[in-house]
Amino acid sequence: TQLLEQSPQFLSIQEGENLTVYCNSSSVFSSLQWYRQEPGEGPVLLVTVVTGGEVKKLKRLTFQFGDARKDSSLHITAAQPGDTGLYLCAAPGAGGTSYGKLTFGQGTILTVHP
Amino acid sequence: NAGVTQTPKFRVLKTGQSMTLLCAQDMNHEYMYWYRQDPGMGLRLIHYSVGEGTTAKGEVPDGYNVSRLKKQNFLLGLESAAPSQTSVYFCASTQAYEQYFGPGTRLTVT
Numbered sequence: 001t002q003l004l005e006q007s008p009q010f011l012s013i014q015e016g017e018n019l020t021v022y023c024n025s026s027s028v029f030s031s032l033q034w035y036r037q038e039p040g041e042g043p044v045l046l047v048t049v050v051t052g053g054e055v056k057k058l059k060r061l062t063f064q065f066g067d068a069r070k071d072s073s074l075h076i077t078a079a080q081p082g083d084t085g086l087y088l089c090a091a092p093g094a095g096g097t098s099y100g101k102l103t104f105g106q107g108t109i110l111t112v113h114p
Numbered sequence: 115n116a117g118v119t120q121t122p123k124f125r126v127l128k129t130g131q132s133m134t135l136l137c138a139q140d141m142n143h144e145y146m147y148w149y150r151q152d153p154g155m156g157l158r159l160i161h162y163s164v165g166e167g168t169t170a171k172g173e174v175p176d177g178y179n180v181s182r183l184k185k186q187n188f189l190l191g192l193e194s195a196a197p198s199q200t201s202v203y204f205c206a207s208t209q210a211y212e213q214y215f216g217p218g219t220r221l222t223v224t
Binding site for chain 2: 033045105
């Protein structure tokens, strides 16, 4: 069973600060996804990265897939209170037919204070 | 489009009671999933379905049963609820790898 380790588990910062969340594994992935979950709601997909070394930007969010496709990072520039939420990385099952199944990291709870 | 809907949103059960959670999707997705979410543990897959009439076990299936009689619906049943099943339950569906989630059901077993 492949595991995704996210760090840190909790992050509490002031508005305007920068932050980075990490997602690491010993397994190689064909792709990796990042989801954001707001309180009382289900996760929503932010981005999918598929190529080793790939960098994707979504406004103030920058996503990077490691060269070896074993790790990923999410960097937020000038965080805002609206960025508060749970951030989850996820990867498809390894080998064979995975039927769309994903393995999720344990999540990073981000709180941005005004 | 409603996307993925779940009912009920909240429920309190006594130990030993049974209940069914309903998930419905209007995106014609083949694959559907039930997860539970507990603090510090991310999302863990309970059961999943790859099409109407099919079900399969996920990572934590014990104490739960599922049925997919219609393509758009995926039901999760608890036969005899236990306090360890206190959790937030999410249903999701997909046609490829992006999963679309419902709003969740918060279940408390006392």
